Amino acid sequence: MTTASAPGKIILFGEHAVVYGRPAIAAPVSQVRATAVAQPNPDSGVRIIAPDLSADFLLADAAEDDALAVTLRQIETAAKLSQLPDLIITVSSQIPIASGLGSGAAIAAAVIRAVAGQLGLAHLATDEWVSNLTYEVEKIHHGTPSGIDNTVVAYEKPVYFVRRQPTNLIETFAVKRPLRLLVADTGIRSSTKIAVGDVRRHWLANPDQFEVLFDGCGRIAATARTAIEMGDIAHIGRLMTANQRLLEEMTVSSPELERLVMAALQTGALGAKLSGAGRGGNMITLVEDEGMETAVRAALLAAGAKTVLTTTIKT
Numbered sequence: 001m002t003t004a005s006a007p008g009k010i011i012l013f014g015e016h017a018v019v020y021g022r023p024a025i026a027a028p029v030s031q032v033r034a035t036a037v038a039q040p041n042p043d044s045g046v047r048i049i050a051p052d053l054s055a056d057f058l059l060a061d062a063a064e065d066d067a068l069a070v071t072l073r074q075i076e077t078a079a080k081l082s083q084l085p086d087l088i089i090t091v092s093s094q095i096p097i098a099s100g101l102g103s104g105a106a107i108a109a110a111v112i113r114a115v116a117g118q119l120g121l122a123h124l125a126t127d128e129w130v131s132n133l134t135y136e137v138e139k140i141h142h143g144t145p146s147g148i149d150n151t152v153v154a155y156e157k158p159v160y161f162v163r164r165q166p167t168n169l170i171e172t173f174a175v176k177r178p179l180r181l182l183v184a185d186t187g188i189r190s191s192t193k194i195a196v197g198d199v200r201r202h203w204l205a206n207p208d209q210f211e212v213l214f215d216g217c218g219r220i221a222a223t224a225r226t227a228i229e230m231g232d233i234a235h236i237g238r239l240m241t242a243n244q245r246l247l248e249e250m251t252v253s254s255p256e257l258e259r260l261v262m263a264a265l266q267t268g269a270l271g272a273k274l275s276g277a278g279r280g281g282n283m284i285t286l287v288e289d290e291g292m293e294t295a296v297r298a299a300l301l302a303a304g305a306k307t308v309l310t311t312t313i314k315t
């Protein structure tokens, strides 16, 4: 039996613009994880059990575009196997789906690692291999993914990412002062595919306006990297809020997200923004110390957050 897991993720800077080649920064959220267990199946076939999704089916019966089935077929092809052996794969996740925390990417990465381990192929399952296979699965979730989500969940490190041909730029960087963040869930589920598709339609209709917005996000992400390397917490916070304003102009914010952003800022948080595809899901806010964390958490809950978790970003 082989067990593997992968973390959730937040986008600190640059979501959406990253799809258009601008830099972005993402970090893992290690305390919420997707876990996969792979073990031999005494019966024939590959059986997938996902209690959280009320799913229990055989790979042979799965729909063409089922994400778990695509994940398994990716492994089959990448490992050059004519057919996977008889396995039971059990998947569970603490990461809420469609909430901007990368649940789809984390589930795929966990399944890839668990199955590769169970097949004696752990040597193949480098972070890069897991990231590349997860990317193929991400295409089902949202058509034109930038590649940042699969990268951060597979490497499980904060990354500075630029979508590029022939290979993406993926850099790790020093975090001089750990960043204490609260991650608050609006409770509203939102499809990444729809949000990314809507931004594309706006960009096609108003290319000049959207290129300016994307450039603004890219500049913020590049400046934020330097601020993170220098430990300039106040500047990082201001850049987060500036990024939120651009995301609002991109039409991917929502009244619920903005209520949480405002509650955090009015309580003294250093900065706040939505994280991920937006329109719902989670927002993040930067706090200086434990006292500020307690006050901002209470304000977020009072403003309608369904859950608030704390995560600290370190090198």
Ligand code: MEV
Pocket (backbone or CB within 6 Å): 011, 014, 015, 016, 017, 018, 019, 100, 144, 145, 146, 147, 148, 149, 192, 196, 276, 277
């Ligand atoms: C989703 O976590 C981030 C987006 O920029 C989409 C992507 O990068 O693929 C909205």
